[in-house]
């Protein structure tokens with residue numbers, strides 16, 4: 001128990017202060033590349049001998065960014081660009097920005113002109129991943145990312161290095177999946193906030209390093225007697241479920257999180273890079289082809305609602321909290337489909353506004369308390 | 376057995392004493408909300424009216440914005456749960472409930488047993504709330520309780536296009552300075568609130584019967600504007616303002632029964 005707490009505190013410290021993690025790696029003489037959400041090919045950074053670090057917004061006041069983004073841009077992009085403009089990301093060798101929605105597209109161009117000291121590497125995912133040419137297209141995108149990364153490192157990533165990285169990433173994803181399942185037998189220790197911290201923390205670690213921590217946590221959990229949780233169980237869906245104050249309110253009303261469909265959390269780990277399929281870069285591109293059930297992936301018939309029902313049923317969740325990132329169009333479009341499918345399956349749904357900022361949580365509290373009383 | 380429900384809102388405190396979760400014995404409404412002496416006054420008044428003392432109360436539940444601040448209540452419940460329960464008690468056929476509170480507006484969908492099925496709430500914005508009406512009444516120099524009857528005299532309601540309270544306020548001022556009839560302006564204000572709340576009701580799904588709860592339901596102008604906007608009739612019970620407190624008193628009774636004390 002003592003050990004698991006120590007490990008969990010390490011992860012909490014990393015999530016609380018990512019800057020310290022950045023400095024730690026810089027201190028080791030490593031180069032660090034910032035990865036905007038989501039599905040950024042951080043494996044290419046890793047295989048190039050650098051540390052990829054996730055940039056998923058922050059609780060910060062928006063001042064400088066107002067010159068570039070309208071008030072109705074999502075909080076993640078507001079914060080990322082604000083921090084970039086303020087020089088808070090000093091030390092990063094580059095940032096990679098995917099272009100998965102309109103806001104991303106604006107931000108990538110804003111960054112190019114406004115944050116001159118940190119080069120921006122764009123990457124475009126073929127959102128219609130069922131299309132035949134999509135993998136060829138993504139391979140060419142990844143090649144162009146590699147060209148830009150090689151300018152930073154002064155050398156070209158090898159196929160063998162990427163093969164090795166893929167193994168590290170797949171092992172890490174398997175461990176994260178195992179953690180999510182194991183955690184459900186220990187909902188007394190793995191509260192909603194702690195679950196979130198663990199799932200998010202991987203962004204600030206070299207993945208093999210994070211895997212070692214995860215092995216300890218999983219082992220410790222398995223050694224503990226199973227906990228008989230008598231509260232209510234829910235799943236979370238959305239881009240992120242932050243800040244932790246919201247998760248603490250869930251815990252206050254005896255609600256546990258037993259599964260998630262958050263882009264920041266399980267989406268990072270739920271699709272492995274295929275073992276076969278050609279060169280290492282091509283295999284990485286094929287991972288994208290296997291993604292579905294996400295607002296950022298085009299599907300003629302959206303499968304996200306059914307996937308949520310499955311996730312809820314498999315984990316005995318009575319409800320789903322749709323964490324609606326403020327001003328996120330792709331997520332707004334998916335909500336009615338998901339809510340209808342979940343409700344038809346007898347699963348209660350709560351749509352909760354996520355704006356990532358600190359402030360008053362009274363409205364959120366009333367919503368969550370009402371939801372708890374409905375479950 | 377007597378149970379007590381208290382609804383501590385942002386602008387008023389309502390208390391109800393019920394017998395066996397069935398009969399309303401006494402009720403009090405004080406126009407002072409959370410953080411004032413309002414809740415205490417409402418509590419004392421309702422006990423006095425019921426001719427009982429605190430010792431006679433078998434259980435109490437608090438609800439509303441200030442629900443966490445009530446030390447004699449065994450537990451607190453969200454105002455949405457309590458309004459659903461309370462309205463089901465008053466109007467058993469209601470399936471959609473619109474509650475315009477002091478600082479928020481809610482639409483509830485309730486099941487045949489009065490259980491809450493779905494809800495929508497406006498977020499961090501005064502438009503479509505009681506506060507919006509208060510601000511506008513002040514600009515018109517009309518008592519808030521007179522807004523309803525005033526608006527009923529309207530011949531040509533003006534259009535208030537801004538949903539933002541601050542901008543709507545200047546719009547109302549400019550309507551006043553262009554000598555528009557005050558009754559027409561009041562009706563325009565009610566329409567603006569109704570539009571905002573109706574949008575929310577459409578999202579939840581307006582299943583009949585539609586009812587209104589909360590103090591704003593006593594404003595006939597709002598009810599009429601909402602009826603027009605939703606194209607349906609709206610049921611209003613004379614005790615609509617007490618729905619939250621009634622729901623809380625009923626919940627207190629249910630808890631006692633579950634514990635086997637009742």
Ligand code: SF4
Pocket residue numbers: 074075076077100101102103104239296325327328329330331
């Ligand atoms: S997908 Fe949503 S959260 Fe992500 S950048 Fe676009 S608007 Fe923001």
